[in-house]
Amino acid sequence: MSPADDPQAREPASSGTPSISESTSEGGKHITPKDTLGLGSGLIPASLTLGFDSSSLATPTESLLDPYVGGEVEEGLSSGRRGIRGADGPHTETDPLLDSHSSVPHGGRGEVVHIHPERDLTGVWSWPEGLKQLTALARLASPIMVASGIQNLNSIVGIVILGHMGTLELAVATLALTIYSFSAIAPLLGLLTALDTLCSQASTGSRRPGMPGIYLQRCLLLCYLSFIPAIIMWWNVRPILTYLRMDTEVVNLTAYYIRFLIPQTFVACTFEAIKKFYIAQGLHRPIAVIQITCTLVGLLFFYILAVAPVTSVGIVGIPLANFCSYSLNLGVAIYWHQTRGRKIGWAGFSWEATKGWGRVARLAVPGAFMVSTEVVTFDLLTLAMSYVGTTALAAQSIFMITIQGVTLILMSLGVVTANRVGNFLGLAMPHRARLVAWTGLGSGIACGLLMAIGLVVVRNHWGAIFNNDKQVQLIVATVIPLLSLLIVSQALSLLCTNILRGQGRPQIVAVINLIVYYVIVIPAGAVSLFYFKLGIVSLWMSLLAGVWLSALSVLYVVLRSDWDEEVVKCRHRLAHDHRRYLRESPELLSGSEAE
Template identity: 30%
Template sequence: MASSRDIPSSGRGIGDIASSFASSFRAASPLAQEIVARDIAECSEDEDVDDTSNFLESDAESVDGGHGPTLYRQPAGIEVAFGYRRPSLLLEPAEEPTRPVVTRAEKKQSRDAERSLLRDNHILPPKHGVEEQPGLLTKVYKRLFSTKVRKTPDDEEVPRIAINPSETAPLLPGRSADGSGQEEENLNEQWEAAVASGKIQTTWQREAQTIGKYSRSLIVTFLLQYSINIASVFAVGHIGKIELGAVSLAAMTANITCYAPFQGLATSLDTLCSQAYGSGHKHLVGVYVQRMIYFLGSLMIPVALLWVFAADILARLVPEPESAELAGLYLKIIIIGIPGFVALECGKRFVNSQGLFHATTYVLLIAAPFNAFISWLFVWHFGWGFVGAPVAVAVTQNLMPVLLFLYVVFVDGSQCWNGFSKKAFTNWGPMVKLALPGMIMVVAEWLAFEVLTLASSQFGTSYLAAQSILMTLTSTTFQLPFPISIAASTRIANLIGAKLSSAAKTSAKVAVCSAALVAVFNVIILSSLRYELPKLLTTDEEVIEFVAQIMPLVAVMQIFDSMACMAHGLLRGIGKQHFGGYANLLTYYLVALPISFGVGFGLDWKLEGLWSGVTLGLFLVAAVEYWYIYKSDWEESVREAEHRNASG
């Protein structure tokens, strides 16, 4: 659903990288360019020369003959890992980098993707020989799974590009000087000719394989990320319903007062670090990260003071004093985890700007199991009870930036660190100006659904505990459609950037069908296990009964949740994400939340009322966005992408 978020590190995730085409649907960032230019001007001449020479050397290796549009790009999403649970609104960084990072492996994958498409469209000869008389099983297999475009008698071969011979030209036709085929030598020309003549098509089999390949690792990553959140719920849920509700109340407070605004402010690094790295001034990446750490560090003081007195504040907002007291205790303890959270938010953008998107995944592979273990260890084995849950959270929050630091030192990423710099204490004003829009969007996103947790507390402890379980379950199921939507948006953006609007539409249809299948799966799981699933989180019979009663409605909501999530992805892919952001804001704040409060309190439907408004909101969002996507001119998106690519 488009819902709220959870404690420290819930999930989404990956990063925007590729060649010029990868950035074809992204706008330039004048403010960020101004900030980078100002910092470059303040650099010493030696720093400038060293950085530029290093950049030109590495860039010369990566240009690869001036190769233009590519058909491979790392799926976008990991850059927002650690901290997101369920996007209720369509998050957009305030500014976007103008030059994405391309690694050598990605260039090779891009070339391979182009070559494969040319073969599937019968423009290049097949990789393997074709059987003259294939058997029945071979025919069935090809019919179901072959990615080749069906060739009609009217198809004409794309004319090969004639290359004028030179002194280094191969002597034998069809072979290049280094022994590779002429198709390899003229791949760029063949690709451009095929695109210009409209001969590049795709099949649903190819798009299903591509989206599946993109999303499979993301699903694992996001589930690992979210496991850090639900570990606290699992750990304290069996203590009692008061403790379970207190965890949810503490999570809501932490999200609204710290995690959401801090993450929103840190989104400016997505732009600044990428532009600094892309311009060749790698040392500025480290400077920007230091600057944001110091800025967020200064904000930690008022947040810590607020959390110290959180129990007294919450006692005035919720009717259950014991829940407010435990939530306040939880917040007091996790104060010690805020520095780690800040360091991680900035550190992950440090590595992402360099194209090291798997660094955060490696951190999760260690941190997620460790967090689950210490949650059990502190809460149950050591007998600390409720106190053990926030201690485990704080330990994990401080561990993850340490693991990321070790990755940078011993694996990769240290080339952008030139030590601590006094420049990190200057030019805060422009950075904050760049960061504020992102913060506003993130806070609005989290607030839209965290407020439902506060509303559920008005119905009593059992309802608050049930709300905590429902949010945990629906946030977990959301980790399936959201990665697929990220993969779909990446693939569609690639095809749009390569001027293949017809292929992009085919990919979009496959993505929508994938979302529908995931929705059916989630509906079956939640509806058939509506009594068994809450038992994983609590032993209180009253809470289990409340959850089971509302679960059919929540199961139906999965259909609209999954479809709305995919609509967000399609909008990102065609470069119309602004419409999705505004549609979500208006729908949730003007329709969903008023209905939730109206039927929840006015008609005394309690939790059923709160979730009814959310379900209706998701339906409206999905309907409006799919209508907009259907009416959109995809050729216009291609032209806009081409214009941005040229200007960038």
């Protein structure tokens, strides 16, 4: 049946929305709406199509498309073109991602999405499809997981070197890194979470192949501007620490050390943004190989700048070595993308990146609050342990290392899930997006349960791996059952948070975290510790209750998701930038589309 004979395609067209064959005029220029992701059926208003041709959509990469439509990826190494072999023969990058009689809802809740069954699912759970998505998630998340683990070597090596320098140097670095964590790195990483939504959806759903690069530039500019207050504070941190009546020697050395973290932060932020840019477009393996190789090579900088007697510059050699390591990662990542990566998703630097910050900020600012609330809560928890005693603080360091490792695994899976959800929404495939969400959520909970059970099994020996103090080992063995429950809730919370991030709804998570952590967890922990004198277990029980409340809250939001509506929101988000692009490039309206 042709689109013209399809009653579902005719009905909206008769209500005032132009069909594929009809034309409209805008600004005195003649526009012929074309089919974009099946939007020409009329179920999406013409304002969301804007005459964009699906044949010129950004070309997804091999790992991006592979499990999406259940086809076999064909890659022409000589021509650099990719296609998908579906049930009706090979498709190339110039074919529409959805057939012309496909459709997505035009904005009302509860409307049925009609999408070609060869491209999207029917809404019914399919075990073969579920296993396919599970395999894809494992394949895509594993290199990111390994790369992130290798990157943590920088932190471990830095702490070991500082520990051998002396107690004063280690104390200074700990204080400086605490300030660095809550005042810079947590907010900046939170701002960058906007790319999980924008780049993933634009890489598959945008008319413009270079739109992910525009989003990358906007987000980086926002991060650079947001970092300015932290720079001012770091440059004048000495009077702040003096006011807090800290040791004079520690204050002076910390004020000197923290200034060297400024260039490291700039480069680290830029590299993390480019890493998200890679992942959103399915370039998981290249960025993982780059990160692993450059990080291992970058360990030489630590020896040269902080260990070797001839070239060592003392305590500041650690941030300088980190700066060199991140710079190496960043340089190789940019070089690979501009040469071997065919500049996928990138159309060069553009003044357009200085405009349209509103949509980026609406995703980035809640992301900053979302990450910062958790980081500040755990920092305050560690600070509170210092009031309990040295033994409790030593046990807390073991717990934090454990949580860091668990979070590393879960975040790798969560980031891949968020980007694949965004990719499918960009492709106008709500059922596949939902399938990926549930598959990722189930995988995350399973991983959390396995790690929690394993931790309980070795609870009597876990503390001995890190510390020889019997009292510390006893505290670790006592708290590990609570820590195991926290790991399960953390798995649920992280995966649900990333699903909502892929949808473009981080505001909900930010509000939930602000209420749970600042209204419930921190006050309850303070009262139980300082008023009732219940000790370390009370702090962990307060944190456990808060994380479970947060996890169940975001799970409820995910369960209530209207995936059809999320496709419409995605189209609105992309169409906003399309309209600006056409206004600033009027020659496109006359049909002379320049690549």
